[in-house]
Amino acid sequence: MYENMTFENIMERCLARVPDTVDKREGSVIYDAIAPAAAELANLYIELGTIMDRAFPDTATDVDLTKKAQERGVFRQPATYAVRKGYFENGQGGSLDIPLGTRFSDGNINYRVTERIAAGQYRLVAETAGTIGNEYFGNLFPIDFIKGLAAATLADVLIPGEDEETDEALRERYYETLKSQAFGGNIADYRNKVKLIQGVGDAKIIPVWNGGGTVKVVLIDSEWSVPSPELVDYVQNEIDPVGHQGQGIGLAPIGHVVTVAAVTGVEIDVSFTLTLDTGYTWEAVQEDVKNAIKSYFVDLAKSWADSPNLIVRVSQIETKVLNVEGVIDIAGTKINGGTANISLDAISIPVLGVVTNGTA
Known part of the structure; x- marks a missing residue:
């Protein structure tokens, strides 16, 4: 915003106001008299730009972003204990x-x-x-x-234990309060509240799944995998405790009977034939290849809550594997024995099964 307010530009503007009958060259009396003030002004403009960045949520960081988010009742999530x-x-x-x-x-x-x-x-x-x-x-x-x-x-x-919420995650939640109207037990309200519970990565909310007044909450954990039964029970107790369902004792409104369930993990076996660079063996790259495929599955899992359903694509698996050091080419890729993409249902995520290299 104030990029042009440099020492040189400020000096030029100040000296332009001095009559040409006065010596304005560097080292002259008038130049040396103006220079200290111009330097201070340049520093003030730098500081002013920093203050402007700190004042708005798109550029604020750390404590400033924390305080800005608090204005809308959005609080930075602290680190939790596993x-x-x-x-x-x-x-x-x-x-x-x-x-x-x-x-x-x-x-x-x-x-x-x-x-x-x-x-x-x-x-x-x-x-x-x-x-x-x-x-x-x-x-x-x-x-x-x-x-x-x-x-x-x-x-x-x-x-799962979680690290303190990052600036980007907090900023995203802040903007989410501007884009969605979370109120009184609607879908946005349920999702926002469930995501704040320790160990939860995200959730899909299924309204009236078993008749009027029923809500199903399907969880994925903060490691973007299938949550443990203990986490499901913990969230159930926080939202709508068993034995007191519909009574408003948890976070759910009175009259809402909430059932908490875990996302389903669908095992995906992957096979292919790799061409490896000189000096590399399948044993040497096997773990890196598995980790590359897992990273793709994690990316899918992170988008699960906002997607009607996930599709495991052969092309994306091949792209990830080709980025592994030592892998030159890949052919004959199959997932679960077939060459077609696999479409999962709305409450399922992929979990890596057996990885087989045809040349191994």
């Missing part, structure tokens, strides 16, 4: 019960035991907020002494 499932065994390989509050480490972050699920099975909550709590699977090391403990294993992600 809830995991742990298995504990004694020296004979049997299940071992351990005290609640016991702490374990994966070598990077710590976890605290909060609830018993079954014999030798417990809920653990990460002590560090964010997605880092979702990442590790494997052996745990006790921080506290536990008599009889021989093995501790960190397994399922029950409720």
